Amino acid sequence: MSKEIQIYNTLTxxxxxxxxxxxxxxxxxxxxxxxxxxxxxxxxxxxxxFDVVFRYLKHSGYKVRYVRNITDAGHLExxxxxxxxxxxxxxxxxxxxxxxxxxxxxxxxxxxxADLNCLPPSIEPxxxxxxxxQIEMVKQILKNGFAYQxxxxxxxxxxxxxxxxxxxxxxxxxxxxxxxxxxxxDGQSEKxxxxxFAIWIKANPEHIMRWPSPxxxxxxxxxxxxxxxxxKYLGETFDIHGGGMDLVFPHxxxxxxxxxxxxxxxxANYWMHNNxxxxxxxxxxxxxxxxxNLEEFFTGSHDKxxxxxxxxxxxxFILQAHYRSTVDFSNEALQAAEKxxxxxxxxxxxxxQISASENSTYDVNALQKKCYTAMNDDFNTPILIxxxxxxxxxxxxxxDGKESLNAADxxxxxxxxxxxxxxxxxxISHKESSRNDLTNEVMELVLxxxxxxxxxxxxxxxxxxxxxxxKVGIQIKDEREGSSWxxx
Amino acid sequence: MSKEIQIYNTLTxxxxxxxxxxxxxxxxxxxxxxxxxxxxxxxxxxxxxFDVVFRYLKHSGYKVRYVRNITDAGHLExxxxxxxxxxxxxxxxxxxxxxxxxxxxxxxxxxxxADLNCLPPSIEPxxxxxxxxQIEMVKQILKNGFAYQxxxxxxxxxxxxxxxxxxxxxxxxxxxxxxxxxxxxDGQSEKxxxxxFAIWIKANPEHIMRWPSPxxxxxxxxxxxxxxxxxKYLGETFDIHGGGMDLVFPHxxxxxxxxxxxxxxxxANYWMHNNxxxxxxxxxxxxxxxxxNLEEFFTGSHDKxxxxxxxxxxxxFILQAHYRSTVDFSNEALQAAEKxxxxxxxxxxxxxQISASENSTYDVNALQKKCYTAMNDDFNTPILIxxxxxxxxxxxxxxDGKESLNAADxxxxxxxxxxxxxxxxxxISHKESSRNDLTNEVMELVLxxxxxxxxxxxxxxxxxxxxxxxKVGIQIKDEREGSSWxxx
Numbered sequence: 021m022s023k024e025i026q027i028y029n030t031l032t033x034x035x036x037x038x039x040x041x042x043x044x045x046x047x048x049x050x051x052x053x054x055x056x057x058x059x060x061x062x063x064x065x066x067x068x069x070f071d072v073v074f075r076y077l078k079h080s081g082y083k084v085r086y087v088r089n090i091t092d093a094g095h096l097e098x099x100x101x102x103x104x105x106x107x108x109x110x111x112x113x114x115x116x117x118x119x120x121x122x123x124x125x126x127x128x129x130x131x132x133x134a135d136l137n138c139l140p141p142s143i144e145p146x147x148x149x150x151x152x153x154q155i156e157m158v159k160q161i162l163k164n165g166f167a168y169q170x171x172x173x174x175x176x177x178x179x180x181x182x183x184x185x186x187x188x189x190x191x192x193x194x195x196x197x198x199x200x201x202x203x204x205x206d207g208q209s210e211k212x213x214x215x216x217f218a219i220w221i222k223a224n225p226e227h228i229m230r231w232p233s234p235x236x237x238x239x240x241x242x243x244x245x246x247x248x249x250x251x252k253y254l255g256e257t258f259d260i261h262g263g264g265m266d267l268v269f270p271h272x273x274x275x276x277x278x279x280x281x282x283x284x285x286x287x288a289n290y291w292m293h294n295n296x297x298x299x300x301x302x303x304x305x306x307x308x309x310x311x312x313n314l315e316e317f318f319t320g321s322h323d324k325x326x327x328x329x330x331x332x333x334x335x336x337f338i339l340q341a342h343y344r345s346t347v348d349f350s351n352e353a354l355q356a357a358e359k360x361x362x363x364x365x366x367x368x369x370x371x372x373q374i375s376a377s378e379n380s381t382y383d384v385n386a387l388q389k390k391c392y393t394a395m396n397d398d399f400n401t402p403i404l405i406x407x408x409x410x411x412x413x414x415x416x417x418x419x420d421g422k423e424s425l426n427a428a429d430x431x432x433x434x435x436x437x438x439x440x441x442x443x444x445x446x447x448i449s450h451k452e453s454s455r456n457d458l459t460n461e462v463m464e465l466v467l468x469x470x471x472x473x474x475x476x477x478x479x480x481x482x483x484x485x486x487x488x489x490x491k492v493g494i495q496i497k498d499e500r501e502g503s504s505w506x507x508x
Numbered sequence: 509m510s511k512e513i514q515i516y517n518t519l520t521x522x523x524x525x526x527x528x529x530x531x532x533x534x535x536x537x538x539x540x541x542x543x544x545x546x547x548x549x550x551x552x553x554x555x556x557x558f559d560v561v562f563r564y565l566k567h568s569g570y571k572v573r574y575v576r577n578i579t580d581a582g583h584l585e586x587x588x589x590x591x592x593x594x595x596x597x598x599x600x601x602x603x604x605x606x607x608x609x610x611x612x613x614x615x616x617x618x619x620x621x622a623d624l625n626c627l628p629p630s631i632e633p634x635x636x637x638x639x640x641x642q643i644e645m646v647k648q649i650l651k652n653g654f655a656y657q658x659x660x661x662x663x664x665x666x667x668x669x670x671x672x673x674x675x676x677x678x679x680x681x682x683x684x685x686x687x688x689x690x691x692x693x694d695g696q697s698e699k700x701x702x703x704x705f706a707i708w709i710k711a712n713p714e715h716i717m718r719w720p721s722p723x724x725x726x727x728x729x730x731x732x733x734x735x736x737x738x739x740k741y742l743g744e745t746f747d748i749h750g751g752g753m754d755l756v757f758p759h760x761x762x763x764x765x766x767x768x769x770x771x772x773x774x775x776a777n778y779w780m781h782n783n784x785x786x787x788x789x790x791x792x793x794x795x796x797x798x799x800x801n802l803e804e805f806f807t808g809s810h811d812k813x814x815x816x817x818x819x820x821x822x823x824x825f826i827l828q829a830h831y832r833s834t835v836d837f838s839n840e841a842l843q844a845a846e847k848x849x850x851x852x853x854x855x856x857x858x859x860x861q862i863s864a865s866e867n868s869t870y871d872v873n874a875l876q877k878k879c880y881t882a883m884n885d886d887f888n889t890p891i892l893i894x895x896x897x898x899x900x901x902x903x904x905x906x907x908d909g910k911e912s913l914n915a916a917d918x919x920x921x922x923x924x925x926x927x928x929x930x931x932x933x934x935x936i937s938h939k940e941s942s943r944n945d946l947t948n949e950v951m952e953l954v955l956x957x958x959x960x961x962x963x964x965x966x967x968x969x970x971x972x973x974x975x976x977x978x979k980v981g982i983q984i985k986d987e988r989e990g991s992s993w994x995x996x
Contacts, residue, residue, distance in 0.1 A: 120573070492949040
């Protein structure tokens with residue numbers, strides 16, 4: 021087990037050695053989607069980021085309980101405790117029952133995550149599945165004196181909280197900054213201070229997602245869900261809390277306040293945040309026309325896209341950047357990523373075909389060390405991928421007879437590639453996803469027929485095969501060891 | 509919209525014309541899985557049965573809200589309100605948190621249903637997601653005087669209930685029969701009568717799945733979930749309640765009692781029950797060694813299986829019997845089903861290749877009518893399939909020039925086949941599932957190469973192609989119109 025993983029902790033603004041609370045075990049909570057629309061890039065990035073964290077921690081020998089919630093109630097249209105619950109609004113627009121919306125988009129989220137080869141989390145709790153736990157937590161916060169009730173809505177009293185704890189540590193804002201940045205909206209007058217936020221919200225008569233509570237019928241405030249569910253499945257304080265950087269304030273700041281106000285302790289020791297995504301240099305937004313959902317990427321069905329991009333191209337592109345850097349999507353960048361990915365996966369196939377020599381001209385041990393060092397350094401996937409490309413160079417050189425590897429080193433290189441590419445980065449070859457075993461088997465026959473045609477100087481047939489395959493996007497590569505094929 | 513659908517109603521023991529409560533709308537509730545193990549044949553049958561009902565009602569023009577629950581808490585080891593909750597027990601055995609068990613087996617259930625091409629239901633509510641609704645219903649039943657509380661457990665008072673309503677109408681048992689059939693177990697002494705059943709159960713100290721309630725910490729009785737969730741999403745009385753025949757007593761009987769005791773009305777107008785499955789003539793059971801899960805069927809990895817059977821073979825086999833008949837699984841029966849299915853799907857492909865003539869020698873209109881008549885007669889899929897095989901006969905006769913269809917009839921026959929085979933019976937061809945587009949495209953090239961080889965009398969090559977394809981399970985069929993291929 022690697023004990024040297026360093027994690028950049030948003031809370032302390034520095035990299036820290038990762039020490040779990042319970043030896044060999046990790047509890048990780050990541051904020052999941054609000055299921056009222058198709059999954060898009062903003063879902064893909066945290067999905068993939070924390071999938072790699074999950075995979076690497078497991079590879080490092082930890083038993084990981086990875087909890088990612090599904091927000092199926094409570095999330096309002098804006099952060100100021102106003103507007104409609106987004107799922108209720110979507111249900112009204114589509115004339116469906118809210119839970120039909122939830123079902124539709126939970127399924128499409130699951131499908132997109134599976135396409136991207138993200139492992140399912142250990143538990144996927146829902147807001148509606150934990151109303152009681154949220155009510156219990158609101159009761160506790162009231163009891164501890166950090167909240168007040170007005171007309172059936174319960175607010176967390178941020179000023180009161182700030183007397184004992186410190187509000188704003190995660191986002192680095194002090195209370196005055198926060199106050200200045202908070203719009204004073206009509207209808208907020210029942211709050212003692214504009215910085216206070218709702219932890220239980222009274223349901224208006226027309227509201228259909230509602231539950232009985234000690235304060236009348238209502239629904240949970242958006243932030244309380246994660247506090248209640250992480251506590252239930254990971255305990256009052258757990259190891260890692262993850263999410264997108266846009267959630268630092270107010271969502272995660274509110275979670276910290278709720279946990280302290282209810283349990284008297286911080287919820288998580290390490291806070292990890294993935295950075296944001298832009299499209300052609302601009303923030304994604306429905307009004308900007310650059311809001312592309314994942315299915316549109318996979319099928320190429322969006323004006324901005326020159327063609328379809330496979331899920332693995334998206335995954336490679338996202339992991340080519342460090343999770344704390346911004347990422348800009350463009351056709352050029354995706355096509356470059358696709359080429360890089362193909363080169364990497366082709367080398368992995370070549371690795372299965374090259375033979376060992378007496379001596380090695382390359383230090384495989386050093387490569388392995390570098391790969392672990394990269395991952396231990398705050399999951400630095402771009403550096404890891406750069407090292408793997410050094411491996412690609414060697415593989416191709418060995419194939420060309422310019423370098424050599426002995427049997428043990430060749431085995432070790434295979435282990436490195438399998439471990440880091442398949443297990444940790446979670447890449448599947450285009451071949452595995454775009455062609456099944458039957459295609460492989462039929463293509464073997466086609467390559468054999470082409471070899472026979474060439475041997476008997478039947479060049480018409482050989483050309484016919486090349487041209488017809490070219491039409492369907494298959495390229496044949498003739499090498500010293502024989503012919504192989506790939507999907508272009 | 510077909511207004512002539514007849515449904516066999518378990519409640520009245522006869523077929524009745526289906527009249528929905530709300531014109532053009534259908535509310536249907538089906539009991540789903542308890543997610544503590546891999547999905548097996550006992551899940552496949554109701555899944556497929558009610559998928560076809562769902563598809564046919566939608567095809568008939570109804571807007572259908574199909575609710576199928578996931579039981580993720582409350583289900584005890586036996587029906588006598590004793591033993592452990594099954595998910596808690598499995599969690600203890602596997603050293604996981606109960607909700608990790610729920611996640612694992614919910615995902616494997618979803619995967620199996622997708623493999624069987626069952627459409628997802630409109631809403632999939634969970635027990636843990638509706639604890640409050642269940643508590644509210646228990647409160648109402650207590651308030652109405654049909655339940656009593658002892659030491660934190662609430663029992664439905666069946667004798668009291670039977671004074672006003674009639675307990676046992678669905679299963680056709682009277683109270684005396686039920687009393688005789690009920691074992692008097694130790695620990696049941698707190699019940700007023702052995703026929704009473706728990707609607708809320710006190711949690712012992714070691715119980716980890718528990719929620720606060722007016723009667724102390726506990727969890728819902730197994731039966732109350734369906735009453736609470738069907739009411740929430742479909743109303744106090746809805747159209748169709750479905751499930752396996754093994755659920756008639758006590759589960760559905762209890763649901764009827766709970767709905768009457770709480771809402772003063774029956775929950776559903778039509779009760780539909782699929783019959784049971786046997787394996788080699790015996791009831792499925794883990795101790796009998798004939799308990800085969802679906803993944804084992806799909807991969808052939810069980811001692812009792814001679815080989816793998818595709819999901820569509822299982823689906824065809826199940827639909828070849830009427831849902832109210834028993835079905836016996838055996839290798840012979842499955843292999844026969846596979847042949848039948850292949851014949852049907854091949855005919856569907858042939859249908860796309862045959863040409864129209866001046867005149868028709870066959871009454872396509874009559875065929876269409878018969879197909880609808882079969883489905884309207886309590887969803888009689890075996891009769892429907894028999895009619896479709898009459899269509900198969902005609903398709904093959906037209907291909908052989910022994911019968912003919914004019915252009916309009918040919919179009920109509922295509923519509924019938926698409927409607928009933930694809931949309932209603934939900935069959936996908938083996939080709940679509942076992943080979944993707946790329947295989948199709950490469951195989952076209954292979955057939956072309958073989959044609960060229962034969963033309964130039966290069967029989968070595970032609971034989972090579974046939975033999976190599978044979979090795980990978982592809983059979984080439986030479987016909988008047990050209991060659992085609994199929995996976996054997």
